[in-house]
Amino acid sequence: MSGNLDTSLHYFLIFNPKLGQKEGTEHEKILFFYPQTISIGDQTNFVGLTEGYIVCTRQFSPEKPCEFIHTQKNTITILSPEPDIWIVMSVSNPSQPGKDAKQRDYVEDETDEFILKRVAQQVYSMWTLFNGPLLKLPQDKQPINYEQLRKRVDQFLKPYIQQMAFDQLDIFNSLDGIRFLPLNKNVYLTLISYVNSIECNFQSTIPSFKFGTLLYKDNIIWSSLNQNDTRSIYNYLTNIVKIGSDSSTGGTSWMILNNNGEPNWHTKGSKKNGFLNMIDLTSKSTLPFVYLEDKEKQTTMIIYEQKDTIILFFIDPVDIHLLKFEELSASLVSKFEFINPILDDSYTKKSFFDDQYKYIYFNQMNLAIRASIKSKSPELTKDILKILNDIHADFETSSENISETIIKTQTDRWIVAKRIDFREFYFIFDNKNTTLLEIDEEVKNLTNKYFKNLFIE
Amino acid sequence: MMNDSNNSDDNLSEELNSKLNIPSASYIEDISQLLSNIENGGVLGGVNNRPVRKHANQDTTSPEWFKHKKHFFIFSQSGKPIYSRYGDEVALNTFMASLSAMSSFVESQNDTLRYLVAGDFQFVFLHRPPLVLVCITKTKEPNSIIATQLEYAHSLIVSVLTQTTIKMCIEAKYDLRDLLGGTDKFIDSIIHTVDSDLSILLNSVQCLKLNSNLRNSLTNILSNHKSDQILFSILLSGNKLISLVKQKKSFQLKPQDVHVLMNSVSSTSSFKESESWIPICLPNFNDASYLHLYICYIYPDRDICILLFSAQADAFYQLSETKKAILKDIEETEGLADELKKAVQNHDYSINQTEVPHLLHFIYKCRPTQFSTYPIYSPPYSSKPEKKRLFRLYQHIVNRVNSSPQKFHKYFYHTSQHETVIVAIVGHHELYATFSPLEKKSTVFESFTLLLQWIKDNEQNLFLN
Numbered sequence: 001m002s003g004n005l006d007t008s009l010h011y012f013l014i015f016n017p018k019l020g021q022k023e024g025t026e027h028e029k030i031l032f033f034y035p036q037t038i039s040i041g042d043q044t045n046f047v048g049l050t051e052g053y054i055v056c057t058r059q060f061s062p063e064k065p066c067e068f069i070h071t072q073k074n075t076i077t078i079l080s081p082e083p084d085i086w087i088v089m090s091v092s093n094p095s096q097p098g099k100d101a102k103q104r105d106y107v108e109d110e111t112d113e114f115i116l117k118r119v120a121q122q123v124y125s126m127w128t129l130f131n132g133p134l135l136k137l138p139q140d141k142q143p144i145n146y147e148q149l150r151k152r153v154d155q156f157l158k159p160y161i162q163q164m165a166f167d168q169l170d171i172f173n174s175l176d177g178i179r180f181l182p183l184n185k186n187v188y189l190t191l192i193s194y195v196n197s198i199e200c201n202f203q204s205t206i207p208s209f210k211f212g213t214l215l216y217k218d219n220i221i222w223s224s225l226n227q228n229d230t231r232s233i234y235n236y237l238t239n240i241v242k243i244g245s246d247s248s249t250g251g252t253s254w255m256i257l258n259n260n261g262e263p264n265w266h267t268k269g270s271k272k273n274g275f276l277n278m279i280d281l282t283s284k285s286t287l288p289f290v291y292l293e294d295k296e297k298q299t300t301m302i303i304y305e306q307k308d309t310i311i312l313f314f315i316d317p318v319d320i321h322l323l324k325f326e327e328l329s330a331s332l333v334s335k336f337e338f339i340n341p342i343l344d345d346s347y348t349k350k351s352f353f354d355d356q357y358k359y360i361y362f363n364q365m366n367l368a369i370r371a372s373i374k375s376k377s378p379e380l381t382k383d384i385l386k387i388l389n390d391i392h393a394d395f396e397t398s399s400e401n402i403s404e405t406i407i408k409t410q411t412d413r414w415i416v417a418k419r420i421d422f423r424e425f426y427f428i429f430d431n432k433n434t435t436l437l438e439i440d441e442e443v444k445n446l447t448n449k450y451f452k453n454l455f456i457e
Numbered sequence: 458m459m460n461d462s463n464n465s466d467d468n469l470s471e472e473l474n475s476k477l478n479i480p481s482a483s484y485i486e487d488i489s490q491l492l493s494n495i496e497n498g499g500v501l502g503g504v505n506n507r508p509v510r511k512h513a514n515q516d517t518t519s520p521e522w523f524k525h526k527k528h529f530f531i532f533s534q535s536g537k538p539i540y541s542r543y544g545d546e547v548a549l550n551t552f553m554a555s556l557s558a559m560s561s562f563v564e565s566q567n568d569t570l571r572y573l574v575a576g577d578f579q580f581v582f583l584h585r586p587p588l589v590l591v592c593i594t595k596t597k598e599p600n601s602i603i604a605t606q607l608e609y610a611h612s613l614i615v616s617v618l619t620q621t622t623i624k625m626c627i628e629a630k631y632d633l634r635d636l637l638g639g640t641d642k643f644i645d646s647i648i649h650t651v652d653s654d655l656s657i658l659l660n661s662v663q664c665l666k667l668n669s670n671l672r673n674s675l676t677n678i679l680s681n682h683k684s685d686q687i688l689f690s691i692l693l694s695g696n697k698l699i700s701l702v703k704q705k706k707s708f709q710l711k712p713q714d715v716h717v718l719m720n721s722v723s724s725t726s727s728f729k730e731s732e733s734w735i736p737i738c739l740p741n742f743n744d745a746s747y748l749h750l751y752i753c754y755i756y757p758d759r760d761i762c763i764l765l766f767s768a769q770a771d772a773f774y775q776l777s778e779t780k781k782a783i784l785k786d787i788e789e790t791e792g793l794a795d796e797l798k799k800a801v802q803n804h805d806y807s808i809n810q811t812e813v814p815h816l817l818h819f820i821y822k823c824r825p826t827q828f829s830t831y832p833i834y835s836p837p838y839s840s841k842p843e844k845k846r847l848f849r850l851y852q853h854i855v856n857r858v859n860s861s862p863q864k865f866h867k868y869f870y871h872t873s874q875h876e877t878v879i880v881a882i883v884g885h886h887e888l889y890a891t892f893s894p895l896e897k898k899s900t901v902f903e904s905f906t907l908l909l910q911w912i913k914d915n916e917q918n919l920f921l922n
Contacts, residue, residue: 049562056555057575060523060593064576070600072569108571109860383864390857399597400850400873403894408868436868440898 003097005104006167007111010074010090011038012123014134014153015047018084019146031085031134031146032153034161050078050088068113075111081124085134089120091166110382112389114396115174119164122176122235126160127153129232130255130263132291132298152262159253159265160240168376171388171426175362177369178234181219183346187339191221194335195311201331206323208316212301215310216343218243229292231367233312237303241276243310254303256286263288275325276303284320304329306336309343357427357446360388364422373428383409388426391417395424406436414439510641516548527594529610529648532557534587539633540610540644546634556591560584572600583607587627588614598849599856602658606651609713612740613647614640616717620744646724647717653848654696654716658855659822659887661829662712665697667800669917674793675700676921678786682779686772688748690783691764694801695723698828699761701921711741712827722752722762729757732780734773739766751776755784756794759801805833813908815900817876819890820851821912828920830912837875847876851889854878858887870898879905888912 012034020028027044050066058065069076076090093111095104127134134153135144183191195211202209213223213230218238223230237243241254253267254276266286278286289298292314300320302313311332315323354372358379361370373379380388391405395417407415414429416439427443434442515522522544530549531540536557538546546553560582563570573580581603583590590607615623617640618633626633656663679690679702689710692699696719701710721737722728736747751765751773763783765776787793808816811832818838820831834844850873858869858880865887869880877892879901890908892901912919 045562049559052555052559052562053573056559057573057578057580059517060578060595061576066573066575068574070571070573071563072571074568113574386860390860394853394857398853398873400853400875402871402873404870404872406868406870407866409866410864412867436870437898437902 005092005095007094007169008092009034009161009164009166010076010092011035011043011046011088012090012157012161013043013046013050013086013088015050015086015088016084016135017051017086028146031150032157034158046088046090050086053078054086067117070108070113072106072108075113075116077113077116077120079117079120079124081121082133082135087120087124089116089123091116110386112169112174112386112393114393115169115171115389118174118176119169123157123161125228125232126236126240127156128295129229129236129290130288131156132295136296156263156265159267163240163253170375170380170385171360171392172369172371172375174389174392175360175369175424176231176235176367177362178231178367179219179370180366180368181216181221181343181346183221183343187342187346188221191339194339195222198328198331198335199313202323202328206315206319208299208314208319209323210314212312212314213310214312215243216347217308219347221343226293227367233290233301237310241303243305243308255288257288261285273306274304274329276305278325284323284325287320289317290314302328304332306333307340309336309340359428360424360426362424364424379428383411384413384415384428387415388417391415391426392424395419406439408436416440416443418443510645512543513545515544517544517552519544527592527596527652529607529644530556530591530593531610531614531644532589532591533627533633534561534589535627536561537632539588539637540641542645542648556580556582557589560589571604579603581607583611585611587624596849598852602852602856605660606648609647609651609657609716610644612713612717613643613720615740615744616714616721616738617643619738619746620740621746643721643724647720650696650716650720653845655820655831655848655851656696656829657712657716658848658852659820659829660712661822661827662715663697663830664828664920665694665699665800666804666806666830666918667699668796669922671793671796671800672700672918672921674790675787675797676702678783678790681786682783684775684779686767686769686775687765687779688768689764689766691766693719693722693762693764694804695719695760697801697804698921699797709742710739714739714741718750718764722764723760728752728762729754732777734776736770749773751780753777753780755780755787756798759798761797761801807835808832809835811908811911813904813911815892815896815904816908817891817893818847819888819908821886821888823886823916823920824884826920830919847891850876850878854880854889858882877901881905881909886912 012032013030014032015029016031017029020026026047027040029047030043033043053066053069056066066078069078072093073095074090074092076088079087081087091111094107096107098105131152134149191214195214199209199211211224213225213233214221215237220230220234225233236255253265255263256266256278258264278284287300287302290301291298298317299314300317302315302323304311304313313328358373359371360373362368387407387409394402394405403419405415405417409415412430412432414427414431414434416425416427416429418425425447429439429442431439512522512525517523525543527542529540529542530538530546530553532538532553534557536554538550538553540546541549541553560570564584569584570582572582577595577597579592579594579598579600581592581594581600583604585608588611590611592603592607594603614637618626618636622636623633626636651657675692679692679700682690683702683704685704688704688708690702692701696716698715703710717740718737725733727733733752735750735752737750738744738747742748749767749770749772751767752762754760754762763780765779767776787797808818818832818834820829822829834847838844838847854869854871857866859865859882865882866880867882869878869882871878871880872894875894877894877896878889879892880887880889888905888909890901890905892904
């Protein structure tokens with residue numbers, strides 16, 4: 001090993017402590033392990049160590065046993081999203097060559113534990129979105145076939161984890177917010193009436209047909225789903241399907257069902273106008289199921305994209321043969337052609353303010369996020385990222401109820417963070433020679449001027 | 458006042474030996490004798506003679522044991538219990554072994570366990586081979602600050618035994634507790650101190666507030682009695698430094714060593730009764746061997762004592778003479794002794810004396826000298842929980858501001874439910890000032906500037922030069 005190493009995935013583990021009870025069979029507890037380059041012996045050791053951490057900490061904190069482990073070289077998050085399921089994600093801390101050639105210096109406080117927790121939760125949410133709970137019993141009430149489960153989890157999670165950029169996790173991952181497109185009231189109402197008319201139109205013949213979510217590029221306009229489902233689907237669309245990003249960059253993939261009816265990542269496709277998740281209009285069998293609110297029941301997800309407008313519908317799988325895709329597509333095309341330019345207008349308009357100020361706004365209540373700073377942008381140096389992570393963590397966890405933090409860094413950048421009820425604002429200023437009072441004045445002015453009506457146009 | 462004045466030399470040395478509650482240098486020099494002493498029930502009479510401690514009968518079978526806010530454990534790398542703040546460490550054998558198993562598994566991966574988070578609890582590990590120290594706490598203090606507290610506990614053990622002896626004993630598989638018997642109360646006391654001492658929080662030492670002319674006179678007197686025998690001459694009162702003279706300029710006395718020293722001196726009440734001569738190791742000065750410390754309270758009613766350090770085990774009588782000479786000079790300087798005693802009495806000051814409007818509290822550290830000053834808590838910080846809350850807030854902010862030693866933030870402004878704290882750090886100093894959260898920023902800023910000026914005006918009396 002030489003040179004500087006960034007944060008990277010050490011291992012990702014899912015296990016069931018109830019399995020492999022007999023000595024010598026402990027490895028049977030493992031439902032998923034990545035990467036397989038780590039020996040089965042070490043994998044089993046990690047399970048044993050995690051169980052040790054849990055048993056020891058549980059004596060003090062029965063409800064919330066070990067959540068985070070920090071070592072010199074790794075940062076680990078543990079979660080138990082359903083009974084008998086433990087997910088362990090270990091990330092290697094960044095390092096650089098030490099003074100002594102054999103030693104490396106590890107940066108121990110750069111990997112934010114809340115970001116890791118959120119990322120591990122996202123991986124699990126992605127699984128449940130398309131597969132339901134890990135330990136859901138088969139419909140015939142037969143015992144769980146663990147061999148089959150291991151195979152399916154591997155097939156699903158391995159490609160997903162492989163595409164995750166662990167060196168690029170930042171505050172956006174921990175906020176895990178949703179970008180909403182601010183729209184003029186009239187445009188908004190027109191859109192809703194469009195969507196309603198389509199929904200009514202098809203519901204008359206297929207009662208299970210339902211509108212889900214409407215987006216323009218990576219901004220949500222309207223969603224009929226609950227917050228968590230909206231967030232899961234939004235993550236799928238923005239991080240995997242990569243809507244809203246340049247279609248030329250490629251690397252997009254989506255979920256389709258394979259011949260066995262199992263969800264599979266389909267990576268060859270590039271973006272197109274029309275229905276996603278379908279090879280062509282006749283291959284309805286590739287449309288993936290999703291598990292929403294009621295995690296037990298599956299529903300078919302239909303995604304239609306035209307230019308940059310994306311609309312989601314849901315339908316009961318048994319009704320899918322009733323749906324005429326050509327008809328749906330035809331009714332969408334006509335409406336979308338008209339609204340696309342208006343949406344594009346709103347999308348570009350908002351960037352006037354964004355050009356002038358570096359900010360992040362987050363609303364805990366509706367998960368809305370707005371930011372002029374892009375995730376992974378060079379603006380966000382490691383120092384600044386750490387400060388933002390720390391402030392956010394303090395806002396979330398401090399018993400003192402912090403409402404404001406202002407910092408002038410070593411490099412003379414000002415960071416102003418405010419929290420009002422459920423809203424968090426972060427501003428970054430590069431005016432070297434300003435005083436705290438001047439910065440405060442500027443923040444006051446711009447929040448009065450812009451933020452008052454920025455989000456409720 | 459001076460107990461030694463009537464004693465013949467023989468009596469004195471006998472009395473001294475009987476007062477030693479730490480193995481003396483002569484024992485340590487002969488390792489085989491030391492080990493045989495342990496085998497014969499310990500240098501100090503063994504574990505059985507230790508005083509009964511609070512909560513000593515608790516262990517992991519008692520629900521109330523888990524309710525303590527902040528546990529401290531010390532054990533050897535192989536899991537042998539050495540110390541537990543609550544409960545009997547022998548009964549906690551299995552529990553400490555499980556902590557040790559976790560940390561040694563990580564070690565077997567060529568890695569080091571730092572801390573775990575479980576709900577409201579943090580488990581912080583500090584590896585100081587051959588010892589491991591662990592704190593389990595729900596006080597929500599920053600992990601790095603808890604690690605520093607564990608370091609203090611470790612330094613204290615080193616100050617009693619030296620790192621060399623600790624290694625030797627563990628390697629020879631002897632029970633360290635036999636050597637440490639009676640030291641538990643020192644560890645208890647330093648754990649208690651680090652949880653409320655603002656000067657330790659700032660990695661600094663508090664000085665007695667004293668007119669600079671008087672301080673100069675005292676320092677001159679100490680300097681006049683410098684000798685090859687004496688490495689450091691220190692005058693202190695409780696946990697406040699009055700004067701310090703080093704044999705060589707290059708000698709460094711780190712704040713941690715000073716606090717470990719103050720802790721040992723103030724937790725032994727017998728030091729007040731007569732001159733004492735003890736071996737002590739200053740971990741940051743040299744953790745491999747003992748220095749010999751002469752302790753004498755010259756004004757016990759004001760907690761004022763002289764500490765003289767020597768590398769020579771037989772320098773007691775010389776140092777005793779030196780002390781007599783120093784005391785004579787102090788007594789003969791007109792008004793000096795009275796003014797010094799008065800200063801000890803008047804040391805504490807409140808924010809009112811600064812005349813800075815709206816100020817609630819502050820802490821200040823002079824960075825190059827590592828000296829600090831702060832007023833006593835005054836309303837709204839009257840009750841114990843409120844004092845603790847402000848202390849916890851300072852801990853949090855000190856941790857945030859000094860996220861890395863070279864990259865401290867220049868300004869930090871924090872507003873929460875009950876206070877606004879403004880911090881400025883420059884090369885020379887760091888100042889943390891507390892106000893009501895309702896104050897306007899301009900008001901806070903104005904008061905902050907006034908406070909800086911007040912400290913500058915009083916700097917000469919607040920700190921040693």
